[in-house]
Amino acid sequence: MGMNEREIIFDWNSVERVASLTSSKLEFYDETLRDGIQSPSITDPPIEAKIELLRLMNDLGIQWADIGLPGAGPRAVTDVTRLAKVIIDEGLAIRPSCAARTHVNDVRPVVEISQSVGRAIEVMAFIGASPIRHYAEGWDMDKMLKFISSSIELSAKAGLPTTFVTEDTTRSRPDVLATLFKCAIDHGATRLCLCDTVGHVTPDGVKNLISFTKSFIRSLNVDVSIDWHGHNDRGLSLTNALCAAEDGATRIHGTALGVGERVGNTPMDQLLLNLKLLGEIDYDLSKLKDYAEAASRSLGVSIPRTYPVIGADAFRTATGVHAAAIIKAKAKGDEWLADRIYSGVPAAMIGKHQVIEIGPLSGESNVIYWLRNRDIEPIEELVKHIFSAAKSSTKTLVDDEILSLVNEFRGE
Numbered sequence: 001m002g003m004n005e006r007e008i009i010f011d012w013n014s015v016e017r018v019a020s021l022t023s024s025k026l027e028f029y030d031e032t033l034r035d036g037i038q039s040p041s042i043t044d045p046p047i048e049a050k051i052e053l054l055r056l057m058n059d060l061g062i063q064w065a066d067i068g069l070p071g072a073g074p075r076a077v078t079d080v081t082r083l084a085k086v087i088i089d090e091g092l093a094i095r096p097s098c099a100a101r102t103h104v105n106d107v108r109p110v111v112e113i114s115q116s117v118g119r120a121i122e123v124m125a126f127i128g129a130s131p132i133r134h135y136a137e138g139w140d141m142d143k144m145l146k147f148i149s150s151s152i153e154l155s156a157k158a159g160l161p162t163t164f165v166t167e168d169t170t171r172s173r174p175d176v177l178a179t180l181f182k183c184a185i186d187h188g189a190t191r192l193c194l195c196d197t198v199g200h201v202t203p204d205g206v207k208n209l210i211s212f213t214k215s216f217i218r219s220l221n222v223d224v225s226i227d228w229h230g231h232n233d234r235g236l237s238l239t240n241a242l243c244a245a246e247d248g249a250t251r252i253h254g255t256a257l258g259v260g261e262r263v264g265n266t267p268m269d270q271l272l273l274n275l276k277l278l279g280e281i282d283y284d285l286s287k288l289k290d291y292a293e294a295a296s297r298s299l300g301v302s303i304p305r306t307y308p309v310i311g312a313d314a315f316r317t318a319t320g321v322h323a324a325a326i327i328k329a330k331a332k333g334d335e336w337l338a339d340r341i342y343s344g345v346p347a348a349m350i351g352k353h354q355v356i357e358i359g360p361l362s363g364e365s366n367v368i369y370w371l372r373n374r375d376i377e378p379i380e381e382l383v384k385h386i387f388s389a390a391k392s393s394t395k396t397l398v399d400d401e402i403l404s405l406v407n408e409f410r411g412e
Contacts, residue, residue: 206243231262
């Protein structure tokens with residue numbers, strides 16, 4: 001590139017940023033194989049597909065994977081055991097974790113699997129914390145504290161990393177959270193996971209909740225870290241996750257394509273991409289497309305054409321002005337420029353490229369570029385023939401339609 005990046009792109013995102021988004025090293029926790037599978041519209045994939053996804057998570061640099069809830073039954077135990085063995089046998093860097101209700105009957109299978117494979121498996125022990133949940137369930141505090149203390153203690157005594165997860169944290173009273181947090185920490189929990197289980201919270205709520213939690217941890221003078229787990233019911237999960245990282249959460253949860261209950265979880269693919277663009281991480285995201293497509297294929301979830309970065313239309317344009325700018329950038333021999341002139345996300349970052357199509361809003365430059373890209377001489381009459389057909393169309397022409405026009409012009 002001939003010019004300095006800062007000379008041709010003014011970045012309003014960084015005008016008031018004087019330091020990194022977060023002062024701590026961020027880690028990521030992939031819930032696709034557990035919380036993601038709770039989506040009402042997906043298929044619980046066979047173990048081979050789960051292994052493929054686990055490998056792709058590892059390739060992306062994701063540090064933790066929820067490999068299941070073994071307390072759910074024999075199939076879950078079998079799958080969790082197999083996934084843990086894959087991590088060990090293949091020397092994957094990603095670390096295994098399992099969800100468990102705060103009950104010894106859920107934690108015990110995790111302990112047993114961990115001992116059988118010879119590898120520590122983190123326990124994510126969860127319980128509902130909000131008053132609406134307590135009212136519906138008929139729970140009292142004494143019973144909850146008993147469940148928390150016995151389950152967390154079992155996990156910690158087995159030498160397993162243990163995170164205490166409060167479901168519906170974002171609708172829970174601070175006094176109740178303080179009581180539950182202290183019980184869990186006193187019995188061995190070293191992380192607290194704050195959950196926006198029903199997608200209720202806004203960025204202000206994220207800030208308030210994490211500030212409260214950090215202050216409470218400081219008051220106990222203990223070394224306890226904070227996780228953030230969000231859902232997307234208000235369409236705020238990605239924004240909230242970025243805010244959580246800025247406000248002090250050091251591990252952020254997400255799922256491939258945002259799959260999960262109701263409208264889903266924080267999309268891990270978009271989370272990683274945005275943090276890389278913000279300069280917070282320097283991961284190789286060239287397999288992000290493979291990760292998303294593997295999730296789509298194995299879970300039976302379609303990827304909308306307009307889905308950010310991964311969708312089929314993410315790097316396509318048929319608009320004349322946009323295409324002309326990309327073509328001019330390419331004519332300068334500057335692929336860096338061509339990949340950004342009409343794209344806020346560089347396609348090359350995830351192993352894709354800008355695509356110029358031909359449609360009713362195209363200019364002749366679209367046609368010329370398309371033909372040259374396929375080693376077809378763009379003679380004036382052929383260009384006009386295709387351009388005229390495109391202007392008469394109501395949609396972007398597919399390759400077969402354009403090739404048919406080429407053959408028609410040639411008399412074939």
